Amino acid sequence: MVSKTNIPSRGYDCHMDESPAARFAAFWNEGRLAYQWDSATGSAVFYPRVGEGLEWRVSGGAGTVYATTVLRRRDEEPANLALIDLDEGFRMMSRVEGIAPEAVAIGMRVRVRAGGEAPVFEPAA
Amino acid sequence: MTRVAIAGVAESDLGAVAEGTTPVDLMAQASLRALADAGIAAPEVDGLFAASTQLPMATLNLGEYLRIAPRYSDATQVGGSSFVAHLQHARAAISAGLCEVALIAYGSTQRLVGRAGASVQEIDPYEKPYAPMLPVSAYALAAARHMHEFGTTREQLAEVAVAARAWAALNPKAFKRDPLSIADVLGAPMVSDPLGVRDCCLVTDGGGAAVVTSLERARAARTAPVALLGAGEAHSHRHISSMPDLTRTAAVDSGRRAFEAAGLGPSDVDVLELYDAFTITPLLFLEDLGFCAKGEGGAFVEGGRIAPGGEVALNTNGGGLSYCHPGMYGLLLIVEAVRQLRGEAGERQVAGAEVALVHGNGGVLSSQCTAILGTEATLR
Numbered sequence: 001m002v003s004k005t006n007i008p009s010r011g012y013d014c015h016m017d018e019s020p021a022a023r024f025a026a027f028w029n030e031g032r033l034a035y036q037w038d039s040a041t042g043s044a045v046f047y048p049r050v051g052e053g054l055e056w057r058v059s060g061g062a063g064t065v066y067a068t069t070v071l072r073r074r075d076e077e078p079a080n081l082a083l084i085d086l087d088e089g090f091r092m093m094s095r096v097e098g099i100a101p102e103a104v105a106i107g108m109r110v111r112v113r114a115g116g117e118a119p120v121f122e123p124a125a
Numbered sequence: 126m127t128r129v130a131i132a133g134v135a136e137s138d139l140g141a142v143a144e145g146t147t148p149v150d151l152m153a154q155a156s157l158r159a160l161a162d163a164g165i166a167a168p169e170v171d172g173l174f175a176a177s178t179q180l181p182m183a184t185l186n187l188g189e190y191l192r193i194a195p196r197y198s199d200a201t202q203v204g205g206s207s208f209v210a211h212l213q214h215a216r217a218a219i220s221a222g223l224c225e226v227a228l229i230a231y232g233s234t235q236r237l238v239g240r241a242g243a244s245v246q247e248i249d250p251y252e253k254p255y256a257p258m259l260p261v262s263a264y265a266l267a268a269a270r271h272m273h274e275f276g277t278t279r280e281q282l283a284e285v286a287v288a289a290r291a292w293a294a295l296n297p298k299a300f301k302r303d304p305l306s307i308a309d310v311l312g313a314p315m316v317s318d319p320l321g322v323r324d325c326c327l328v329t330d331g332g333g334a335a336v337v338t339s340l341e342r343a344r345a346a347r348t349a350p351v352a353l354l355g356a357g358e359a360h361s362h363r364h365i366s367s368m369p370d371l372t373r374t375a376a377v378d379s380g381r382r383a384f385e386a387a388g389l390g391p392s393d394v395d396v397l398e399l400y401d402a403f404t405i406t407p408l409l410f411l412e413d414l415g416f417c418a419k420g421e422g423g424a425f426v427e428g429g430r431i432a433p434g435g436e437v438a439l440n441t442n443g444g445g446l447s448y449c450h451p452g453m454y455g456l457l458l459i460v461e462a463v464r465q466l467r468g469e470a471g472e473r474q475v476a477g478a479e480v481a482l483v484h485g486n487g488g489v490l491s492s493q494c495t496a497i498l499g500t501e502a503t504l505r
Contacts, residue, residue, distance in 0.1 A: 067270045067371055070315070070318040081255055081258075083266060094255055120255075
């Protein structure tokens with residue numbers, strides 16, 4: 001059960017009780033987009049990983065589209081794929097929903113949408 | 126370090142190979158042809174270098190098949206750039222006395238078995254939910270970013286595909302040789318915006334091989350030696366979501382290292398073989414290797430400038446876009462550069478070519494490896 005942030009990420013020097021991916025998923029199941037903070041370099045880290053001095057933190061969920069494309073698979077509806085720069089300083093792959101995939105533009109402000117299997121974004125109101 | 130040279134090169138069967146052919150058949154076929162090209166017998170090979178997405182232990186397959194028991198083995202796998210890395214690794218191994226005759230080989234039957242079966246994509250928990258079409262979507266994201274930052278157009282990207290096709294028309298071994306226009310490229314179905322199907326490399330079978338040995342020994346080979354003047358390697362990420370800047374690749378570093386080692390600069394290069402998995406890649410590499418300023422790649426290729434008869438001889442075999450792309454194309458860049466420097470390129474020969482730059486790309490703009498090759502006349 002994930003209940004706190006600022007828990008040091010261990011694993012490099014002890015047996016892991018929970019993998020980074022499992023912890024990330026547990027945060028998301030509580031509606032929180034987690035990332036890690038490297039206090040040594042003062043920078044955000046994503047994807048979550050095993051390492052020394054990495055603290056788990058929760059993002060405010062606001063970001064900007066860094067790059068975007070439209071996936072056009074045969075016999076499927078076109079879908080968006082985007083790289084999102086979160087305001088805390090990390091980048092992740094995701095998808096912008098709620099508008100046509102072609103309408104997603106670089107520089108567009110977006111916000112993470114609660115629920116679902118994995119974090120997706122929608123245009124900021 | 127010991128000076129080394131490429132003493133022999135060859136392609137395997139290319140395009141669509143015979144039913145039942147294995148990637149090892151192609152690797153071995155190319156190897157035997159390259160050894161014959163060099164006039165070096167297989168038992169003289171004591172260093173094996175190989176990679177293939179279908180063969181996780183590629184040097185073991187190659188040694189078994191050719192009945193070579195090497196004393197040095199390097200199956201470095203950095204995607205399509207692997208074989209340019211192998212050139213540098215072969216030089217290091219020869220310099221260290223770990224081997225004398227290095228054979229670098231590659232084979233793929235991805236067209237025969239299907240791309241999904243030939244190149245298994247690793248499952249990443251942070252990308253999988255969004256179902257990227259890899260590798261094309263990664264390159265599409267980079268192209269979109271380049272267009273956004275520098276005003277690069279789809280027409281400029283199309284110039285790369287059109288020039289490649291025009292070079293391919295001069296190469297009897299090229300897979301696609303029929304005429305291609307900018308309008309054809311722009312009108313082709315989109316795959317992952319802004320890249321359409323004609324912005325994407327071919328899906329073919331194929332393989333190749335190169336024999337590397339000391340310059341001294343290469344001088345005694347059947348053909349004129351092509352010297353490795355300098356090489357450089359760099360990588361910056363594995364996943365496109367971890368690439369620090371989508372418009373700036375690690376070719377900045379690999380290129381600088383290669384030029385420094387060779388004591389040469391971009392103005393010394395007569396022929397460029399730049400990995401063209403997608404139309405955006407040669408633009409990025411022209412910029413990152415110093416042939417034009419960052420952001421000016423689109424303008425650089427406009428007006429047929431990289432097509433036959435243009436000012437810049439680039440991807441003279443027709444490239445991955447029109448000649449052959451078996452999945453990890455880098456070895457075939459080396460083969461073409463060597464042929465150009467030996468003056469064996471027939472109709473597509475670049476007159477007086479003395480220095481060639483080979484640039485391999487691997488993963489999703491992840492690994493960048495550069496090599497500068499030269500004729501005997503370039504050695505000082």
